[in-house]
Amino acid sequence: MNYEKLKSEIVEIGRRLWLRKYVAANDGNISVKVGENEFLTTPTGVSKGFMNSEMILLVDADGNLLQESKYKPTSEFKMHAEVYRKRDDITAVVHAHPPFATAFALAGIPLDECYLPESALFLGAVPIAPFALPSTDEVPASISDLILRTDVILLANHGALTAGKNLTDAYFKMETLEHTAEIVWRAKTLGNANVLSEKERERLNALREKYGLTNKVMDCKGKKNL
Ligand SMILES: [Zn+2]
Numbered sequence: 291m292n293y294e295k296l297k298s299e300i301v302e303i304g305r306r307l308w309l310r311k312y313v314a315a316n317d318g319n320i321s322v323k324v325g326e327n328e329f330l331t332t333p334t335g336v337s338k339g340f341m342n343s344e345m346i347l348l349v350d351a352d353g354n355l356l357q358e359s360k361y362k363p364t365s366e367f368k369m370h371a372e373v374y375r376k377r378d379d380i381t382a383v384v385h386a387h388p389p390f391a392t393a394f395a396l397a398g399i400p401l402d403e404c405y406l407p408e409s410a411l412f413l414g415a416v417p418i419a420p421f422a423l424p425s426t427d428e429v430p431a432s433i434s435d436l437i438l439r440t441d442v443i444l445l446a447n448h449g450a451l452t453a454g455k456n457l458t459d460a461y462f463k464m465e466t467l468e469h470t471a472e473i474v475w476r477a478k479t480l481g482n483a484n485v486l487s488e489k490e491r492e493r494l495n496a497l498r499e500k501y502g503l504t505n506k507v508m509d510c511k512g513k514k515n516l
Contacts, residue, residue: 296322296330296457297343303384303461304332308339312386312468317449319364322457323374323381327351331370333361351375365425372430373453376437379504380453382460387449390471394418395444401471404486404510409470410494412463413442414507421446440508442467455504463505485510 300320307313307320318338321331331353332338333345348356351374353367370383394401395418402415417436422428422445433451436443441453442463450467454460477483486494491510498507 293324293330293346293348294343296324297346299457300330300332300346301341301343303457304338304341306461307384307386307464308337310388310465310468312388312464313338314387318384318386319366319370320385320457320461321367321370321383324348328356329367329370329374331363331367333359334364336361366429368427369429369433369451372434373437373451376434377453377506379455379506380441382454382457384452384454384457384460384464385449386464388464388468388471390475391444391450391467392448393475394471395446395448395450398446400444401467401474402508402510404491404494405474405477405483406470407486407494409466410486410491410507410510411498411503412466412505412507413470414440414505415510416440416442416444416467417508418444418446419451421448424448439506441505459505 303320307318316335316337319332321329323329327350329349330346331349345361347359347363349363351371353363373380373383400418404410419432419436422432433443443451452460452463474483
């Protein structure tokens with residue numbers, strides 16, 4: 291298998307992450323599961339805005355190359371591998387540093403209240419994983435428990451991780467996360483951000499069932515007038 295279509299999708303999502311300023315320089319990484327112990331992932335040391343299909347690597351769950359390449363896989367692949375190890379329903383993972391969401395991660399303020407209906411449906415409450423030194427085993431350990439309960443995690447003093455049933459799903463969660471973080475930021479700057487009431491959240495939960503949404507979300511708190 292050469293997985294050309296999936297490689298092109300990774301290249302396109304990398305370009306969008308970079309164009310939307312969710313990553314700077316060589317930041318960020320993307321992966322997709324293609325077999326029981328086979329994954330496509332992005333290389334280290336390359337801007338995600340300037341990738342081509344030849345740069346996308348086939349690796350096993352330990353990050354070993356399964357096809358020869360002059361590129362090396364991202365050092366953060368172990369974080370992606372942890373998501374796949376913990377969640378059978380996930381086949382794609384995106385990691386980036388979108389500025390508004392990352393600012394919340396830096397401030398230690400989780401996006402754990404429901405402000406917008408779409409965010410409540412697709413993200414739910416977004417927790418913050420404790421700080422872990424990039425590229426070390428601390429990183430997979432820091433998300434290991436949280437990923438059982440949510441598809442979207444802020445990484446303290448670092449960035450964000452989103453997981454999905456396919457590449458587009460994981461990428462769109464990153465977009466929704468950053469969009470939500472920016473709107474909440476702006477509302478708080480205005481002086482007030484109302485959250486959805488418990489009754490409204492119950493009605494939203496009914497919609498999740500009606501539309502058969504399978505994304506894992508943690509329920510948000512329903513505090514009024516922050
Ligand atoms: Zn990072």
